[in-house]
Amino acid sequence: xxxxxxxxxxxxxxxxxxxxxxxxxxxxxxxxxxxxxxxxxxxxxxxxxxxxxxxxxxxxxxxxxxxxxxxxxxxxxxxxxxxxxxxxxxxxxxxxxxxxxxxxxxxxxxxx
Numbered sequence: 001x002x003x004x005x006x007x008x009x010x011x012x013x014x015x016x017x018x019x020x021x022x023x024x025x026x027x028x029x030x031x032x033x034x035x036x037x038x039x040x041x042x043x044x045x046x047x048x049x050x051x052x053x054x055x056x057x058x059x060x061x062x063x064x065x066x067x068x069x070x071x072x073x074x075x076x077x078x079x080x081x082x083x084x085x086x087x088x089x090x091x092x093x094x095x096x097x098x099x100x101x102x103x104x105x106x107x108x109x110x111x112x
Contacts, residue, residue, distance in 0.1 A: 057098040062088050067105045081105060 038051040064084025066077040081104050091097055103112055 058096070060088075060091050060097050060100045062091075062100065062102045063108050064102075064104050065108050 038053045040049050041052050042049050062084045064081035066079070066081045068076060084102070084104065088100060088102055091100055103109075
């Protein structure tokens with residue numbers, strides 16, 4: 001049973017870190033009306049620079065799980081949903097995402 005506890009908490013930690021990593025990449029870009037992230041490419045023949053878009057749409061999947069059915073009350077988390085909702089608020093208020101999908105606690109199932 002302890003092994004399951006570590007796997008669940010490890011899964012939550014990994015999911016949260018991936019969200020932070022993705023958010024960190026997005027947060028490094030100035031919010032504006034343009035979609036996606038671009039890089040500046042220099043044409044060595046003409047000497048001109050032009051922006052190359054890396055993608056056209058931005059989507060976020062935010063998952064926060066505090067309650068695990070297989071864990072005792074003293075092993076439950078108390079911050080994952082709150083942290084995920086904080087990330088959701090920042091993305092909604094400061095960035096132009098095309099879609100933000102959220103799954104909290106019981107909504108965060110394998111099928112969902």
